[in-house]
Amino acid sequence: xxxxxxxxxxxxxxxxxxxxxxxxxxxxxxxxxxxxxxxxxxxxxxxxxxxxxxxxxxxxxxxxxxxxxxxxxxxxxxxxxxxxxxxxxxxxxxxxxxxxxxxxxxxxxxxxxxxxxxxxxxxxxxxxxxxxxxxxxxxxxxxxxxxxxxxxxxxxxxxxxxxxxxxxxxxxxxxxxxxxxxxxxxxxxxxxxxxxxxxxxxxxxxxxxxxxxxxxxxxxxxxxxxxxxxxxxxxxxxxxxxxxxxxxxxxxxxxxxxxxxxxxxxxxxxxxxxxxxxxxxxxxxxxxxxxxxxxxxxxxxxxxxxxxxxxxxx
Numbered sequence: 001x002x003x004x005x006x007x008x009x010x011x012x013x014x015x016x017x018x019x020x021x022x023x024x025x026x027x028x029x030x031x032x033x034x035x036x037x038x039x040x041x042x043x044x045x046x047x048x049x050x051x052x053x054x055x056x057x058x059x060x061x062x063x064x065x066x067x068x069x070x071x072x073x074x075x076x077x078x079x080x081x082x083x084x085x086x087x088x089x090x091x092x093x094x095x096x097x098x099x100x101x102x103x104x105x106x107x108x109x110x111x112x113x114x115x116x117x118x119x120x121x122x123x124x125x126x127x128x129x130x131x132x133x134x135x136x137x138x139x140x141x142x143x144x145x146x147x148x149x150x151x152x153x154x155x156x157x158x159x160x161x162x163x164x165x166x167x168x169x170x171x172x173x174x175x176x177x178x179x180x181x182x183x184x185x186x187x188x189x190x191x192x193x194x195x196x197x198x199x200x201x202x203x204x205x206x207x208x209x210x211x212x213x214x215x216x217x218x219x220x221x222x223x224x225x226x227x228x229x230x231x232x233x234x235x236x237x238x239x240x241x242x243x244x245x246x247x248x249x250x251x252x253x254x255x256x257x258x259x260x261x262x263x264x265x266x267x268x269x270x271x272x273x274x275x276x277x278x279x280x281x282x283x284x285x286x287x288x289x290x291x292x293x294x295x296x297x298x299x300x301x302x303x304x305x306x307x308x309x310x311x312x313x314x
Contacts (some may be wrong), residue, residue, distance in 0.1 A: 001269060002267060006168055031057070035038075035307075037217070046233070046307055047176070050196065060072050060073070062075055062096070063096050063099070063100060063310055065099070065100040065104055066100075066102045066103040066104045066107035067103075067107065070096065070099050070100075073253065075092055075095060076098070078091065078092075078095050079091050079092060079152075081171065087104075090150050107157065113132065128263045137291055137294070140249055140290065140291075140294055141290055144285060144290055145283070145287060145290065146286060147148070149279050149281065149283070154271070154275055154279065154282075155271065157278045157281065157282060158271050158274055158275075158278060158305050162268060164275050165266060165268055165269045166267070166268060167226050167265075167268070169224065169226060169262065169267050170225040170236070170240060170263055170264060170265045170266075171222045171223060171224055171225065171269065172189060172225060172260050172264070172272055173218060173220060173221065173222060173223070173260070173261040173262040174216075174218055174219065174223055174228060174258050174260050174261065175193055175194075175216070175217050175219045175258065175259050175261070176214070176215070176216040176218070176231050176256070176257070176258040177189060177193065177208060177212050177214070177215045177216075177256075177257055177258075178212065178213045178214045178215075178231070178254050178255065178257070179211045179212050179213055179254040179255055180211065180213065180254050180255070181251065181253075181254055181255055183255070184213045185207050185210065185211050186255065187242050188203075188207060189207050189208070189211070189212075189257070190247075190249070191205070192204040192207065193247070193257060193259035194246070194259045194261075196219070213254060214231065216231070219261050222272060222273040224241065225239065225240060228258065229259075231256065232248070232250050232256050232258075233252070233256075234250070242291050243263075245261065246259055246260045246261075247259055247260075250261065265268040
């Protein structure tokens with residue numbers, strides 16, 4: 001066979017035959033078959049007719065590479081139920097290409113590497129030991145970790161480590177919105193961004209629901225300038241340079257606007273902003289303490305049971 005068209009036709013015929021043969025109880029599983037056939041047809045434009053011949057002889061195999069076979073059931077399990085046919089075809093094609101690439105590379109590695117290079121037993125054993133240790137440590141921590149952190153503990157940590165909470169860039173309390181340039185509510189939205197409480201804020205929420213592409217109200221939460229700048233599609237320095245009378249407004253394909261209620265540009269970060277980081281730090285310290293205690297307890301227990309001996313010690 002020399003014509004790729006013949007190969008694709010053979011594959012299409014295979015898909016139809018398979019679907020009929022397994023109708024009924026296998027109907028749900030083979031609902032994806034047409035999409036997979038589409039993907040395989042695309043793959044065959046780059047493949048030889050030998051693969052098509054292989055598929056015709058074994059209707060459970062959808063691809064072969066480097067002596068390995070990819071079965072239809074494996075491919076179907078990769079594609080979620082309910083996926084649109086076009087998306088299924090694309091996902092199937094990507095999976096086949098990735099699977100083939102890995103199989104071919106592995107075969108090449110086994111051929112080119114010497115006996116010592118192919119021996120991965122030591123690395124596998126190291127990985128096995130590390131994985132077992134990690135799993136036990138996580139189980140030990142989960143069973144014993146005290147996750148309760150009081151406001152007093154957070155404040156004490158903040159005061160004891162105040163030098164570590166210097167701002168690297170500005171933080172702000174801000175309300176952000178983006179909307180299409182041709183929105184008939186542009187002026188109203190901009191005017192209402194500073195609203196706090198009452199009808200003004202409710203009107204803004206209603207307008208945002210009608211025309212906003214994205215709406216974020218962090219008017220009472222500190223936000224890192226770098227985080228907000230991503231909403232504007234730029235760096236935080238450029239964003240801050242556009243601050244005028246508490247407004248930041250930038251236009252491109254759409255309008256992106258923010259009203260800054262408060263801003264701290266430098267100095268010590270407020271406790272409110274640091275609290276999430278402090279909670280993480282306290283939990284991390286507790287975890288380290290538990291693991292250190294575990295290690296010491298196990299060593300002591302092993303010594304007491306004569307399960308750990310250093311020869312030559314007096």
